[in-house]
Amino acid sequence: MKQKMRNTRNKPKAAKITFSLRDTWDIMVIVVLLSSVVYFSYYVRNNQTAVSVWPQIQFVKVNGKLTATNRIDFKKIIRKRIAGGFFRVPMDQLEQELAELPWVYRANVERFWPNTLTVTIYEQNPIARWGDVGLMNAYGEVFFPESTDAYASLPLLFGEQLRAKDLARVFENSMQQLKPLNLQLRGLFEDRRQSKHLVFSNGLVLTIGDGDVSEKITRFITAYEQYLSPYLAEVKKIDLRYTNGLAVEWKNPHLANNLELERNL
Numbered sequence: 233m234k235q236k237m238r239n240t241r242n243k244p245k246a247a248k249i250t251f252s253l254r255d256t257w258d259i260m261v262i263v264v265l266l267s268s269v270v271y272f273s274y275y276v277r278n279n280q281t282a283v284s285v286w287p288q289i290q291f292v293k294v295n296g297k298l299t300a301t302n303r304i305d306f307k308k309i310i311r312k313r314i315a316g317g318f319f320r321v322p323m324d325q326l327e328q329e330l331a332e333l334p335w336v337y338r339a340n341v342e343r344f345w346p347n348t349l350t351v352t353i354y355e356q357n358p359i360a361r362w363g364d365v366g367l368m369n370a371y372g373e374v375f376f377p378e379s380t381d382a383y384a385s386l387p388l389l390f391g392e393q394l395r396a397k398d399l400a401r402v403f404e405n406s407m408q409q410l411k412p413l414n415l416q417l418r419g420l421f422e423d424r425r426q427s428k429h430l431v432f433s434n435g436l437v438l439t440i441g442d443g444d445v446s447e448k449i450t451r452f453i454t455a456y457e458q459y460l461s462p463y464l465a466e467v468k469k470i471d472l473r474y475t476n477g478l479a480v481e482w483k484n485p486h487l488a489n490n491l492e493l494e495r496n497l
Contacts, residue, residue: 287346289314289321296353301378302333309333314349321349334377337369358383360400363390372397388431391422399428402445406430409449413456427473434465441473448472 292314298306313326323341330339330351338354358367361383362374368389369375374396391399403420410417419431428440430449440448452470455478460467469481 287318289318289349290347291349293348293350294353295350297355298353299335302335305333306330310349310351318343318345318347334375337371337373358386360387360389360403362393362396363388368396368400372400387417388419389421390419391426392424395422395426402428403430406445406449409446410453413453436464436467437469439469439471439473443473451478 292310294306309326309329313329314321321341321343323343327339327341330336330341330353335356336353337356340352340354342350342352344350356367356375356377357370359370360368361380362368365380366374366376367380367383367386374393387403389396389399389403399420399422403417406420407417416433417430418433421429421431423429426442428442428445430438430440432438438449438452449472452472455470456464460470460480466483467480468483471479471481
């Protein structure tokens with residue numbers, strides 16, 4: 233009997249789809265990531281301002297003292313400059329603006345991750361008054377606070393502001409030179425011609441001029457020790473603008489004649 237020839241070709245078998253535990257985990261991770269991206273995009277779109285200033289400065293630490301007036305202006309400057317967030321604080325500009333406050337000589341600003349700003353304040357240290365409304369610090373720099381009433385006991389200097397350091401040096405050297413006489417200087421003035429005038433605590437004025445200040449003070453010291461000492465309280469002004477001498481202006485004009493007569497006896 234003839235057997236029917238069967239098609240011996242192998243029929244394709246149905247593919248079996250299987251998922252391992254690892255495949256399932258990978259899919260879950262992808263879903264979470266896509267969800268995070270979608271959420272973040274939505275958050276950024278609706279909270280652009282908050283994202284742009286992240287992270288924000290939440291703490292400002294201040295080292296050093298601030299006057300009441302400086303404290304108000306200090307807060308205004310800080311609030312303005314930290315508004316852009318931790319990474320956008322303009323450090324150099326902030327230090328410069330703080331140093332422009334009347335009683336601040338220098339400011340140093342540092343950031344500490346993630347939300348802190350530290351400001352170190354170096355105060356002005358006044359050593360003299362400058363005219364009617366200014367003060368001079370220990371570095372010979374002039375600044376102008378709202379009031380100088382509390383510093384009325386400081387020496388008074390005045391002249392062209394660009395020459396403030398030079399005048400401070402002249403004043404200090406003159407004080408040291410006059411120290412052995414126990415005469416206290418209270419001020420130094422320089423006019424437009426750079427002619428200098430020293431003022432003592434008793435009101436006596438030494439007109440120095442624009443020459444060698446040290447040499448002219450030496451000349452005054454010699455005159456003081458030889459004959460002016462007993463009468464100094466009666467002297468109004470001493471002019472040292474001469475080459476080898478000086479001129480004395482007396483409070484009482486008649487005293488000059490009497491002293492001259494006594495010296496001629």
